[in-house]
Amino acid sequence: MYEAATPYISKEHREFLKKVKRKNVLIRVTQFALLILFFATWEIVARYKIVDPFLVSQPSRMLKTMMTLSQNGSLFMHIWVTLSETIIGFTLGTIIGMIIAILLWWSDFLSKVAEPYLVVLNSLPKIALGPIFIVWMGNGEAPIITMALAISLIVTIISLQTGFKEVDEEKIKLLKTFGATKMQILTKCILPASVPTIISAIKINIGLSWVGVITGEFLVSKAGLGYLIVYGGQIFKLDLVMTSVMILSILSALMYIFIVYLEKKLIRWR
Amino acid sequence: MNKIMVSLKDVSFNYHTLEGETEALKNISFDVYEGEFVGIIGPSGCGKSTLLSIISGLLKPSYGSVEVNGKIGYMLQKDHLFEWRNIWQNALLGLEIQKSLTEESKKYVEGLLVKYGLGEFKNHYPNQLSGGMRQRAALIRTLALKPDILLLDEAFSALDYQTRLAISDEVYKILKYEQKTAVIVTHDISEAISMCDRIVVLSNRPAHVKKIYDIVLTCEDRTPIGCRKAPEFREYFNSIWKELDVHV
Ligand SMILES: Nc1ncnc2c1ncn2[C@@H]1O[C@H](COP(=O)(O)OP(=O)(O)OP(=O)(O)O)[C@@H](O)[C@H]1O
Numbered sequence: 001m002y003e004a005a006t007p008y009i010s011k012e013h014r015e016f017l018k019k020v021k022r023k024n025v026l027i028r029v030t031q032f033a034l035l036i037l038f039f040a041t042w043e044i045v046a047r048y049k050i051v052d053p054f055l056v057s058q059p060s061r062m063l064k065t066m067m068t069l070s071q072n073g074s075l076f077m078h079i080w081v082t083l084s085e086t087i088i089g090f091t092l093g094t095i096i097g098m099i100i101a102i103l104l105w106w107s108d109f110l111s112k113v114a115e116p117y118l119v120v121l122n123s124l125p126k127i128a129l130g131p132i133f134i135v136w137m138g139n140g141e142a143p144i145i146t147m148a149l150a151i152s153l154i155v156t157i158i159s160l161q162t163g164f165k166e167v168d169e170e171k172i173k174l175l176k177t178f179g180a181t182k183m184q185i186l187t188k189c190i191l192p193a194s195v196p197t198i199i200s201a202i203k204i205n206i207g208l209s210w211v212g213v214i215t216g217e218f219l220v221s222k223a224g225l226g227y228l229i230v231y232g233g234q235i236f237k238l239d240l241v242m243t244s245v246m247i248l249s250i251l252s253a254l255m256y257i258f259i260v261y262l263e264k265k266l267i268r269w270r
Numbered sequence: 271m272n273k274i275m276v277s278l279k280d281v282s283f284n285y286h287t288l289e290g291e292t293e294a295l296k297n298i299s300f301d302v303y304e305g306e307f308v309g310i311i312g313p314s315g316c317g318k319s320t321l322l323s324i325i326s327g328l329l330k331p332s333y334g335s336v337e338v339n340g341k342i343g344y345m346l347q348k349d350h351l352f353e354w355r356n357i358w359q360n361a362l363l364g365l366e367i368q369k370s371l372t373e374e375s376k377k378y379v380e381g382l383l384v385k386y387g388l389g390e391f392k393n394h395y396p397n398q399l400s401g402g403m404r405q406r407a408a409l410i411r412t413l414a415l416k417p418d419i420l421l422l423d424e425a426f427s428a429l430d431y432q433t434r435l436a437i438s439d440e441v442y443k444i445l446k447y448e449q450k451t452a453v454i455v456t457h458d459i460s461e462a463i464s465m466c467d468r469i470v471v472l473s474n475r476p477a478h479v480k481k482i483y484d485i486v487l488t489c490e491d492r493t494p495i496g497c498r499k500a501p502e503f504r505e506y507f508n509s510i511w512k513e514l515d516v517h518v
Protein backbone atom coordinates (compact mmCIF):
# COMPACT_ATOMS: atom_id res chain seq x y z
CA MET A 1 0.00 0.00 0.00
CA TYR A 2 1.34 3.47 -0.81
CA GLU A 3 2.04 5.70 2.15
CA ALA A 4 3.23 9.26 2.33
CA ALA A 5 6.60 9.70 4.02
CA THR A 6 6.18 10.41 7.71
CA PRO A 7 7.37 13.86 8.75
CA TYR A 8 9.00 12.47 11.88
CA ILE A 9 12.63 11.43 11.37
CA SER A 10 14.30 9.23 13.94
CA LYS A 11 17.76 9.99 15.29
CA GLU A 12 19.17 6.92 13.63
CA HIS A 13 17.77 7.93 10.26
CA ARG A 14 19.13 11.45 10.67
CA GLU A 15 22.57 10.00 11.31
CA PHE A 16 22.22 7.89 8.19
CA LEU A 17 21.21 10.88 6.05
CA LYS A 18 24.11 12.89 7.41
CA LYS A 19 26.52 10.11 6.53
CA VAL A 20 25.23 9.90 2.96
CA LYS A 21 25.47 13.66 2.58
CA ARG A 22 29.01 13.73 3.93
CA LYS A 23 30.02 11.04 1.49
CA ASN A 24 28.54 12.96 -1.44
CA VAL A 25 30.36 16.12 -0.43
CA LEU A 26 33.60 14.16 -0.19
CA ILE A 27 33.10 12.77 -3.69
CA ARG A 28 32.56 16.26 -5.16
CA VAL A 29 35.56 17.71 -3.31
CA THR A 30 37.79 14.88 -4.50
CA GLN A 31 36.61 15.29 -8.09
CA PHE A 32 37.36 18.99 -7.97
CA ALA A 33 40.71 18.48 -6.26
CA LEU A 34 41.76 16.00 -8.93
CA LEU A 35 41.01 18.54 -11.64
CA ILE A 36 43.01 21.24 -9.86
CA LEU A 37 45.85 18.81 -9.24
CA PHE A 38 45.91 17.83 -12.90
CA PHE A 39 46.17 21.39 -14.18
CA ALA A 40 48.60 22.44 -11.43
CA THR A 41 50.94 19.54 -12.23
CA TRP A 42 50.67 20.33 -15.90
CA GLU A 43 51.48 23.99 -15.27
CA ILE A 44 54.43 23.18 -13.01
CA VAL A 45 56.09 20.52 -15.17
CA ALA A 46 55.76 22.82 -18.16
CA ARG A 47 56.95 25.95 -16.36
CA TYR A 48 60.09 24.26 -14.96
CA LYS A 49 60.70 22.61 -18.31
CA ILE A 50 60.47 19.10 -16.90
CA VAL A 51 58.63 18.39 -20.12
CA ASP A 52 58.81 20.55 -23.21
CA PRO A 53 55.93 23.11 -23.14
CA PHE A 54 56.28 23.34 -26.89
CA LEU A 55 54.99 19.75 -27.10
CA VAL A 56 52.45 19.62 -24.28
CA SER A 57 51.45 23.29 -24.03
CA GLN A 58 50.67 24.79 -20.63
CA PRO A 59 47.42 25.83 -18.89
CA SER A 60 48.50 29.47 -18.47
CA ARG A 61 49.44 29.70 -22.13
CA MET A 62 46.13 28.07 -23.06
CA LEU A 63 44.33 30.76 -21.07
CA LYS A 64 46.33 33.41 -22.89
CA THR A 65 45.47 31.84 -26.25
CA MET A 66 41.83 31.84 -25.28
CA MET A 67 42.06 35.53 -24.34
CA THR A 68 43.63 36.62 -27.61
CA LEU A 69 41.21 34.53 -29.63
CA SER A 70 38.18 35.86 -27.80
CA GLN A 71 39.41 39.46 -28.02
CA ASN A 72 39.36 39.45 -31.79
CA GLY A 73 36.04 37.58 -31.70
CA SER A 74 37.23 34.62 -33.70
CA LEU A 75 36.95 32.20 -30.74
CA PHE A 76 33.18 32.56 -30.62
CA MET A 77 32.95 32.35 -34.38
CA HIS A 78 34.82 29.02 -34.36
CA ILE A 79 32.77 27.69 -31.44
CA TRP A 80 29.56 28.77 -33.13
CA VAL A 81 30.48 27.11 -36.43
CA THR A 82 31.23 23.76 -34.78
CA LEU A 83 28.32 23.95 -32.36
CA SER A 84 25.77 24.81 -35.05
CA GLU A 85 27.04 22.07 -37.34
CA THR A 86 26.78 19.59 -34.50
CA ILE A 87 23.29 20.66 -33.47
CA ILE A 88 22.04 20.58 -37.06
CA GLY A 89 23.63 17.18 -37.74
CA PHE A 90 22.35 15.79 -34.48
CA THR A 91 18.81 17.10 -34.93
CA LEU A 92 18.62 15.86 -38.51
CA GLY A 93 20.02 12.46 -37.49
CA THR A 94 17.51 12.10 -34.68
CA ILE A 95 14.47 13.25 -36.65
CA ILE A 96 15.22 11.41 -39.89
CA GLY A 97 16.27 8.31 -37.91
CA MET A 98 13.03 8.39 -35.97
CA ILE A 99 10.91 8.78 -39.11
CA ILE A 100 12.66 5.87 -40.82
CA ALA A 101 12.41 3.70 -37.69
CA ILE A 102 8.66 4.40 -37.51
CA LEU A 103 8.23 3.50 -41.19
CA LEU A 104 10.14 0.24 -40.62
CA TRP A 105 7.94 -0.54 -37.61
CA TRP A 106 4.84 0.23 -39.62
CA SER A 107 5.65 -2.03 -42.52
CA ASP A 108 7.10 -5.42 -41.80
CA PHE A 109 7.76 -5.83 -45.53
CA LEU A 110 9.82 -2.64 -45.67
CA SER A 111 11.76 -3.67 -42.58
CA LYS A 112 12.63 -7.07 -44.06
CA VAL A 113 13.69 -5.44 -47.34
CA ALA A 114 15.83 -2.84 -45.57
CA GLU A 115 17.57 -5.26 -43.22
CA PRO A 116 20.65 -6.24 -45.30
CA TYR A 117 21.19 -2.63 -46.39
CA LEU A 118 21.13 -1.46 -42.78
CA VAL A 119 23.62 -4.14 -41.78
CA VAL A 120 26.06 -3.16 -44.52
CA LEU A 121 25.69 0.58 -43.94
CA ASN A 122 26.10 0.08 -40.21
CA SER A 123 29.40 -1.76 -40.53
CA LEU A 124 30.80 0.62 -43.17
CA PRO A 125 33.29 3.13 -41.66
CA LYS A 126 31.45 6.31 -42.57
CA ILE A 127 34.65 8.38 -42.66
CA ALA A 128 35.44 6.65 -45.94
CA LEU A 129 32.55 8.57 -47.44
CA GLY A 130 34.12 11.94 -46.55
CA PRO A 131 35.89 12.58 -49.88
CA ILE A 132 32.68 11.69 -51.74
CA PHE A 133 30.68 14.24 -49.75
CA ILE A 134 33.34 16.88 -50.44
CA VAL A 135 33.29 16.22 -54.18
CA TRP A 136 29.50 16.37 -54.21
CA MET A 137 28.94 19.31 -51.90
CA GLY A 138 32.04 21.43 -52.05
CA ASN A 139 33.96 22.70 -49.06
CA GLY A 140 31.27 24.50 -47.07
CA GLU A 141 29.30 23.29 -44.08
CA ALA A 142 27.17 20.88 -46.09
CA PRO A 143 29.66 17.98 -46.30
CA ILE A 144 30.47 18.37 -42.59
CA ILE A 145 26.84 18.18 -41.53
CA THR A 146 26.32 15.27 -43.90
CA MET A 147 29.27 13.53 -42.27
CA ALA A 148 27.67 13.96 -38.83
CA LEU A 149 24.40 12.70 -40.23
CA ALA A 150 26.02 9.69 -41.90
CA ILE A 151 27.70 8.64 -38.68
CA SER A 152 24.63 8.96 -36.43
CA LEU A 153 21.72 8.04 -38.70
CA ILE A 154 22.08 4.26 -39.08
CA VAL A 155 22.80 3.73 -35.39
CA THR A 156 19.68 5.74 -34.54
CA ILE A 157 17.52 3.73 -36.89
CA ILE A 158 18.78 0.41 -35.60
CA SER A 159 18.51 1.23 -31.90
CA LEU A 160 15.05 2.79 -32.23
CA GLN A 161 13.83 -0.10 -34.34
CA THR A 162 15.03 -2.57 -31.71
CA GLY A 163 13.38 -0.48 -28.99
CA PHE A 164 10.05 -0.39 -30.84
CA LYS A 165 10.13 -4.16 -31.26
CA GLU A 166 10.77 -4.72 -27.56
CA VAL A 167 7.53 -3.05 -26.47
CA ASP A 168 5.43 -5.66 -24.66
CA GLU A 169 3.24 -7.54 -27.15
CA GLU A 170 0.53 -7.78 -24.46
CA LYS A 171 0.30 -4.00 -24.17
CA ILE A 172 -0.47 -3.92 -27.88
CA LYS A 173 -3.02 -6.70 -27.42
CA LEU A 174 -4.67 -4.61 -24.70
CA LEU A 175 -5.02 -1.69 -27.11
CA LYS A 176 -6.40 -4.03 -29.76
CA THR A 177 -9.08 -5.22 -27.33
CA PHE A 178 -10.19 -1.58 -27.25
CA GLY A 179 -10.24 -1.61 -31.05
CA ALA A 180 -7.18 0.60 -31.52
CA THR A 181 -5.95 1.50 -35.01
CA LYS A 182 -2.30 1.07 -35.97
CA MET A 183 -1.81 4.82 -35.67
CA GLN A 184 -3.22 4.73 -32.14
CA ILE A 185 -0.97 1.83 -31.20
CA LEU A 186 1.96 3.93 -32.41
CA THR A 187 1.05 7.13 -30.62
CA LYS A 188 -0.48 5.74 -27.42
CA CYS A 189 1.92 2.89 -26.79
CA ILE A 190 4.99 2.42 -29.01
CA LEU A 191 6.27 5.99 -28.87
CA PRO A 192 5.65 6.74 -25.18
CA ALA A 193 6.94 3.30 -24.17
CA SER A 194 10.10 4.00 -26.19
CA VAL A 195 10.92 7.33 -24.59
CA PRO A 196 13.81 5.79 -22.60
CA THR A 197 15.15 4.18 -25.80
CA ILE A 198 14.77 7.44 -27.69
CA ILE A 199 16.66 9.33 -24.99
CA SER A 200 19.51 6.84 -24.91
CA ALA A 201 19.66 7.02 -28.72
CA ILE A 202 19.86 10.79 -28.42
CA LYS A 203 22.72 10.51 -25.94
CA ILE A 204 24.67 8.26 -28.28
CA ASN A 205 23.77 10.54 -31.18
CA ILE A 206 25.25 13.60 -29.57
CA GLY A 207 28.60 11.89 -29.14
CA LEU A 208 28.53 10.59 -32.70
CA SER A 209 27.58 13.98 -34.13
CA TRP A 210 30.62 15.53 -32.48
CA VAL A 211 32.77 12.81 -34.00
CA GLY A 212 31.18 13.41 -37.40
CA VAL A 213 31.60 17.18 -37.29
CA ILE A 214 35.19 17.16 -36.06
CA THR A 215 36.12 14.52 -38.64
CA GLY A 216 34.39 16.59 -41.31
CA GLU A 217 36.27 19.69 -40.23
CA PHE A 218 39.55 17.78 -40.31
CA LEU A 219 38.86 16.85 -43.91
CA VAL A 220 37.56 20.16 -45.20
CA SER A 221 36.88 23.44 -43.44
CA LYS A 222 37.70 27.09 -43.11
CA ALA A 223 36.43 27.51 -39.57
CA GLY A 224 35.43 25.58 -36.46
CA LEU A 225 37.19 23.88 -33.57
CA GLY A 226 38.21 20.96 -35.77
CA TYR A 227 39.76 23.45 -38.14
CA LEU A 228 41.66 25.13 -35.26
CA ILE A 229 42.97 21.75 -34.09
CA VAL A 230 44.24 20.74 -37.54
CA TYR A 231 45.58 24.22 -38.24
CA GLY A 232 47.33 24.39 -34.85
CA GLY A 233 48.84 20.98 -35.45
CA GLN A 234 50.18 21.96 -38.87
CA ILE A 235 51.93 25.08 -37.60
CA PHE A 236 53.04 23.32 -34.37
CA LYS A 237 51.04 25.60 -32.11
CA LEU A 238 50.11 23.08 -29.43
CA ASP A 239 48.59 25.89 -27.31
CA LEU A 240 45.93 26.33 -29.95
CA VAL A 241 45.35 22.60 -30.28
CA MET A 242 45.05 22.00 -26.53
CA THR A 243 42.81 25.03 -26.05
CA SER A 244 40.46 23.84 -28.78
CA VAL A 245 40.36 20.32 -27.37
CA MET A 246 39.58 21.73 -23.92
CA ILE A 247 36.73 23.89 -25.25
CA LEU A 248 35.42 20.93 -27.20
CA SER A 249 35.28 18.72 -24.11
CA ILE A 250 33.47 21.42 -22.13
CA LEU A 251 30.92 21.94 -24.91
CA SER A 252 30.16 18.26 -25.34
CA ALA A 253 29.82 17.84 -21.57
CA LEU A 254 27.36 20.77 -21.43
CA MET A 255 25.29 19.30 -24.23
CA TYR A 256 25.21 15.95 -22.46
CA ILE A 257 24.10 17.56 -19.20
CA PHE A 258 21.30 19.28 -21.09
CA ILE A 259 20.05 15.91 -22.37
CA VAL A 260 20.17 14.39 -18.90
CA TYR A 261 18.10 17.32 -17.68
CA LEU A 262 15.64 16.71 -20.51
CA GLU A 263 15.47 13.04 -19.59
CA LYS A 264 14.55 13.88 -16.00
CA LYS A 265 11.77 16.17 -17.24
CA LEU A 266 10.38 13.63 -19.69
CA ILE A 267 10.47 10.48 -17.58
CA ARG A 268 8.74 11.63 -14.43
CA TRP A 269 6.99 8.29 -13.97
CA ARG A 270 10.18 6.39 -13.15
CA MET B 271 -34.34 -19.01 -19.59
CA ASN B 272 -31.99 -16.05 -19.51
CA LYS B 273 -30.78 -14.27 -22.61
CA ILE B 274 -27.80 -15.89 -24.35
CA MET B 275 -24.82 -13.48 -24.34
CA VAL B 276 -22.18 -15.64 -26.01
CA SER B 277 -22.84 -18.64 -28.16
CA LEU B 278 -20.06 -20.85 -29.51
CA LYS B 279 -20.91 -23.50 -32.10
CA ASP B 280 -18.32 -26.08 -33.18
CA VAL B 281 -15.53 -23.55 -32.94
CA SER B 282 -12.12 -24.76 -34.16
CA PHE B 283 -8.97 -22.74 -34.49
CA ASN B 284 -5.56 -23.45 -36.00
CA TYR B 285 -2.41 -21.34 -35.75
CA HIS B 286 -0.25 -21.23 -38.86
CA THR B 287 3.47 -20.68 -38.55
CA LEU B 288 6.46 -21.65 -40.67
CA GLU B 289 7.10 -24.56 -38.32
CA GLY B 290 3.67 -25.90 -39.15
CA GLU B 291 0.07 -25.86 -38.14
CA THR B 292 -1.00 -25.93 -34.49
CA GLU B 293 -4.48 -27.09 -33.71
CA ALA B 294 -5.51 -25.05 -30.70
CA LEU B 295 -9.27 -25.53 -30.47
CA LYS B 296 -11.46 -28.32 -31.76
CA ASN B 297 -15.27 -28.28 -31.98
CA ILE B 298 -15.97 -26.17 -28.95
CA SER B 299 -19.62 -25.45 -28.23
CA PHE B 300 -21.23 -23.81 -25.21
CA ASP B 301 -23.39 -20.83 -24.34
CA VAL B 302 -23.02 -18.13 -21.74
CA TYR B 303 -26.19 -16.66 -20.28
CA GLU B 304 -26.83 -13.16 -19.03
CA GLY B 305 -25.51 -12.51 -15.54
CA GLU B 306 -23.74 -15.84 -15.46
CA PHE B 307 -20.09 -16.39 -14.48
CA VAL B 308 -18.57 -19.16 -16.55
CA GLY B 309 -15.19 -20.60 -15.62
CA ILE B 310 -12.82 -22.07 -18.17
CA ILE B 311 -10.26 -24.44 -16.83
CA GLY B 312 -7.80 -26.66 -18.64
CA PRO B 313 -4.17 -27.79 -18.84
CA SER B 314 -1.62 -25.09 -19.59
CA GLY B 315 -1.16 -24.36 -23.27
CA CYS B 316 -4.44 -26.04 -24.21
CA GLY B 317 -5.93 -22.98 -25.88
CA LYS B 318 -7.79 -21.02 -23.20
CA SER B 319 -6.39 -17.63 -24.19
CA THR B 320 -7.07 -18.47 -27.81
CA LEU B 321 -10.69 -19.15 -26.91
CA LEU B 322 -11.04 -15.73 -25.24
CA SER B 323 -9.39 -14.03 -28.21
CA ILE B 324 -12.00 -15.67 -30.43
CA ILE B 325 -14.89 -14.59 -28.21
CA SER B 326 -13.54 -11.04 -28.17
CA GLY B 327 -13.19 -10.97 -31.94
CA LEU B 328 -9.40 -10.53 -31.96
CA LEU B 329 -9.18 -13.86 -33.80
CA LYS B 330 -11.61 -15.35 -36.28
CA PRO B 331 -12.39 -19.06 -35.84
CA SER B 332 -11.08 -21.38 -38.56
CA TYR B 333 -14.37 -23.27 -38.45
CA GLY B 334 -17.63 -22.83 -36.58
CA SER B 335 -19.46 -19.73 -35.47
CA VAL B 336 -19.35 -17.27 -32.61
CA GLU B 337 -22.25 -15.09 -31.67
CA VAL B 338 -21.91 -12.33 -29.11
CA ASN B 339 -24.77 -10.16 -27.85
CA GLY B 340 -23.25 -7.22 -26.08
CA LYS B 341 -20.10 -5.24 -25.60
CA ILE B 342 -16.98 -7.10 -24.51
CA GLY B 343 -14.39 -6.07 -21.96
CA TYR B 344 -11.12 -8.00 -21.81
CA MET B 345 -8.88 -8.33 -18.75
CA LEU B 346 -5.43 -9.74 -19.46
CA GLN B 347 -3.15 -11.74 -17.21
CA LYS B 348 -1.20 -8.73 -16.01
CA ASP B 349 -2.70 -5.31 -15.41
CA HIS B 350 -0.63 -3.74 -18.24
CA LEU B 351 -1.14 -0.28 -16.83
CA PHE B 352 1.01 2.13 -18.85
CA GLU B 353 3.86 3.27 -16.59
CA TRP B 354 3.98 6.71 -18.19
CA ARG B 355 0.33 7.46 -17.47
CA ASN B 356 -1.08 8.10 -14.02
CA ILE B 357 -4.04 6.08 -12.76
CA TRP B 358 -6.58 8.58 -14.04
CA GLN B 359 -5.05 8.63 -17.54
CA ASN B 360 -4.80 4.84 -17.50
CA ALA B 361 -8.44 4.48 -16.55
CA LEU B 362 -9.42 6.68 -19.50
CA LEU B 363 -7.28 4.80 -22.06
CA GLY B 364 -10.10 2.72 -23.53
CA LEU B 365 -12.42 5.72 -23.84
CA GLU B 366 -9.62 7.67 -25.49
CA ILE B 367 -9.03 4.91 -28.05
CA GLN B 368 -12.73 4.67 -28.84
CA LYS B 369 -12.98 8.45 -29.01
CA SER B 370 -15.82 8.50 -26.52
CA LEU B 371 -14.22 10.76 -23.98
CA THR B 372 -16.99 13.05 -22.80
CA GLU B 373 -17.71 14.94 -19.60
CA GLU B 374 -20.27 12.27 -18.81
CA SER B 375 -17.95 9.32 -19.36
CA LYS B 376 -15.23 11.02 -17.34
CA LYS B 377 -17.64 11.49 -14.49
CA TYR B 378 -18.56 7.82 -14.70
CA VAL B 379 -14.90 6.76 -14.45
CA GLU B 380 -14.30 9.21 -11.64
CA GLY B 381 -17.24 7.63 -9.82
CA LEU B 382 -15.83 4.12 -10.35
CA LEU B 383 -12.43 5.17 -9.00
CA VAL B 384 -13.98 6.68 -5.90
CA LYS B 385 -16.40 3.79 -5.39
CA TYR B 386 -13.63 1.22 -5.54
CA GLY B 387 -11.14 3.01 -3.34
CA LEU B 388 -8.80 4.60 -5.87
CA GLY B 389 -10.17 8.14 -5.66
CA GLU B 390 -7.15 9.46 -3.79
CA PHE B 391 -4.71 7.71 -6.08
CA LYS B 392 -5.82 9.30 -9.34
CA ASN B 393 -2.59 11.19 -9.77
CA HIS B 394 -0.31 8.37 -8.71
CA TYR B 395 1.72 6.46 -11.22
CA PRO B 396 1.25 2.67 -11.44
CA ASN B 397 4.61 1.89 -9.82
CA GLN B 398 3.44 3.68 -6.68
CA LEU B 399 0.53 1.26 -6.21
CA SER B 400 0.32 -2.23 -4.76
CA GLY B 401 -0.47 -5.21 -6.98
CA GLY B 402 -4.06 -5.40 -5.78
CA MET B 403 -4.71 -1.73 -6.43
CA ARG B 404 -3.18 -1.96 -9.87
CA GLN B 405 -5.51 -4.84 -10.70
CA ARG B 406 -8.46 -2.80 -9.51
CA ALA B 407 -7.32 0.12 -11.68
CA ALA B 408 -7.13 -2.25 -14.65
CA LEU B 409 -10.66 -3.44 -13.90
CA ILE B 410 -11.91 0.14 -13.83
CA ARG B 411 -10.15 0.80 -17.15
CA THR B 412 -12.21 -2.09 -18.55
CA LEU B 413 -15.47 -1.11 -16.83
CA ALA B 414 -15.09 2.47 -18.10
CA LEU B 415 -16.33 1.26 -21.48
CA LYS B 416 -19.47 -0.19 -19.89
CA PRO B 417 -19.03 -3.71 -21.25
CA ASP B 418 -21.80 -6.28 -20.82
CA ILE B 419 -19.50 -9.30 -20.90
CA LEU B 420 -16.13 -9.48 -19.18
CA LEU B 421 -13.42 -11.87 -20.27
CA LEU B 422 -10.85 -12.48 -17.54
CA ASP B 423 -7.70 -14.30 -18.65
CA GLU B 424 -5.97 -15.46 -15.48
CA ALA B 425 -6.43 -11.90 -14.34
CA PHE B 426 -5.18 -12.60 -10.83
CA SER B 427 -2.35 -15.02 -11.45
CA ALA B 428 0.37 -12.37 -11.21
CA LEU B 429 -0.63 -11.59 -7.61
CA ASP B 430 0.48 -13.26 -4.40
CA TYR B 431 -1.94 -15.71 -2.82
CA GLN B 432 -3.48 -13.47 -0.17
CA THR B 433 -3.94 -10.48 -2.46
CA ARG B 434 -5.34 -12.84 -5.02
CA LEU B 435 -8.01 -14.18 -2.66
CA ALA B 436 -8.95 -10.68 -1.60
CA ILE B 437 -8.98 -9.22 -5.09
CA SER B 438 -10.95 -12.07 -6.64
CA ASP B 439 -13.52 -11.65 -3.89
CA GLU B 440 -13.63 -7.95 -4.59
CA VAL B 441 -13.82 -8.30 -8.37
CA TYR B 442 -16.61 -10.84 -7.95
CA LYS B 443 -18.62 -8.39 -5.86
CA ILE B 444 -17.95 -5.53 -8.26
CA LEU B 445 -18.98 -7.53 -11.31
CA LYS B 446 -22.12 -8.87 -9.61
CA TYR B 447 -22.99 -5.38 -8.40
CA GLU B 448 -22.55 -3.94 -11.89
CA GLN B 449 -24.59 -6.89 -13.22
CA LYS B 450 -22.02 -8.13 -15.68
CA THR B 451 -21.67 -11.47 -17.40
CA ALA B 452 -18.19 -12.99 -17.06
CA VAL B 453 -16.03 -15.65 -18.67
CA ILE B 454 -13.18 -16.44 -16.32
CA VAL B 455 -10.09 -18.37 -17.39
CA THR B 456 -8.05 -19.69 -14.51
CA HIS B 457 -5.56 -22.36 -13.52
CA ASP B 458 -6.86 -22.39 -10.00
CA ILE B 459 -9.62 -24.96 -9.43
CA SER B 460 -10.71 -23.42 -6.12
CA GLU B 461 -10.89 -19.99 -7.67
CA ALA B 462 -13.09 -21.33 -10.45
CA ILE B 463 -15.45 -23.14 -8.08
CA SER B 464 -15.72 -20.17 -5.75
CA MET B 465 -16.40 -17.59 -8.45
CA CYS B 466 -18.35 -19.38 -11.16
CA ASP B 467 -21.87 -20.65 -11.77
CA ARG B 468 -20.62 -23.11 -14.35
CA ILE B 469 -17.21 -24.51 -15.17
CA VAL B 470 -16.13 -25.68 -18.61
CA VAL B 471 -13.26 -28.19 -18.36
CA LEU B 472 -11.11 -28.31 -21.49
CA SER B 473 -8.91 -31.18 -22.63
CA ASN B 474 -5.27 -31.07 -23.66
CA ARG B 475 -4.47 -29.32 -26.94
CA PRO B 476 -6.35 -29.27 -29.28
CA ALA B 477 -8.86 -28.22 -26.66
CA HIS B 478 -12.34 -29.65 -26.73
CA VAL B 479 -14.98 -29.51 -24.01
CA LYS B 480 -14.48 -32.44 -21.65
CA LYS B 481 -17.21 -31.68 -19.21
CA ILE B 482 -19.35 -28.80 -17.99
CA TYR B 483 -20.08 -28.54 -14.28
CA ASP B 484 -23.05 -26.68 -12.82
CA ILE B 485 -21.78 -25.34 -9.53
CA VAL B 486 -24.43 -25.34 -6.82
CA LEU B 487 -23.12 -24.49 -3.37
CA THR B 488 -25.12 -24.34 -0.18
CA CYS B 489 -23.86 -21.37 1.77
CA GLU B 490 -25.46 -18.22 3.15
CA ASP B 491 -22.67 -15.95 2.01
CA ARG B 492 -22.34 -16.40 -1.76
CA THR B 493 -18.99 -14.66 -2.16
CA PRO B 494 -15.80 -16.38 -3.31
CA ILE B 495 -14.35 -16.42 0.19
CA GLY B 496 -17.61 -17.17 1.98
CA CYS B 497 -18.61 -20.14 -0.16
CA ARG B 498 -15.31 -21.95 0.22
CA LYS B 499 -16.84 -23.37 3.41
CA ALA B 500 -19.70 -25.02 1.49
CA PRO B 501 -19.85 -28.80 1.92
CA GLU B 502 -19.93 -29.40 -1.87
CA PHE B 503 -16.70 -27.48 -2.42
CA ARG B 504 -14.38 -30.45 -1.87
CA GLU B 505 -16.43 -32.75 -4.04
CA TYR B 506 -16.31 -30.37 -6.98
CA PHE B 507 -12.61 -29.89 -6.41
CA ASN B 508 -11.83 -33.61 -6.44
CA SER B 509 -14.05 -34.24 -9.40
CA ILE B 510 -12.52 -31.44 -11.51
CA TRP B 511 -9.02 -32.44 -10.43
CA LYS B 512 -9.66 -35.96 -11.71
CA GLU B 513 -11.16 -34.60 -14.91
CA LEU B 514 -8.07 -32.46 -15.57
CA ASP B 515 -5.96 -35.60 -15.20
CA VAL B 516 -2.72 -33.81 -14.37
CA HIS B 517 0.50 -35.79 -14.65
CA VAL B 518 3.78 -34.33 -13.50
N1 LIG C 1 0.49 -16.64 -32.19
C1 LIG C 1 0.64 -17.98 -32.11
N2 LIG C 1 1.21 -18.66 -33.13
C2 LIG C 1 1.37 -19.99 -33.07
N3 LIG C 1 0.99 -20.77 -32.05
C3 LIG C 1 0.42 -20.17 -30.99
C4 LIG C 1 0.21 -18.74 -30.97
N4 LIG C 1 -0.36 -18.42 -29.80
C5 LIG C 1 -0.52 -19.57 -29.12
N5 LIG C 1 -0.07 -20.63 -29.83
C6 LIG C 1 -0.10 -22.04 -29.43
O1 LIG C 1 -1.45 -22.42 -29.28
C7 LIG C 1 -1.62 -23.19 -28.09
C8 LIG C 1 -2.67 -22.59 -27.21
O2 LIG C 1 -2.23 -21.34 -26.74
P1 LIG C 1 -3.01 -20.50 -25.65
O3 LIG C 1 -2.20 -19.33 -25.31
O4 LIG C 1 -4.39 -20.28 -26.13
O5 LIG C 1 -3.06 -21.54 -24.43
P2 LIG C 1 -3.48 -21.28 -22.92
O6 LIG C 1 -4.36 -22.40 -22.54
O7 LIG C 1 -3.99 -19.91 -22.75
O8 LIG C 1 -2.09 -21.43 -22.22
P3 LIG C 1 -1.65 -20.93 -20.77
O9 LIG C 1 -2.24 -21.89 -19.83
O10 LIG C 1 -0.18 -21.00 -20.84
O11 LIG C 1 -2.17 -19.54 -20.64
C9 LIG C 1 -0.27 -23.29 -27.43
O12 LIG C 1 0.27 -24.54 -27.69
C10 LIG C 1 0.55 -22.21 -28.08
O13 LIG C 1 1.89 -22.64 -28.22
Ligand SMILES: [Mg+2]
Binds near residue numbers: 318319320423
Ligand atom coordinates in the same frame (compact mmCIF):
# COMPACT_ATOMS: atom_id res chain seq x y z
MG1 LIG D 1 -3.24 -18.21 -21.60
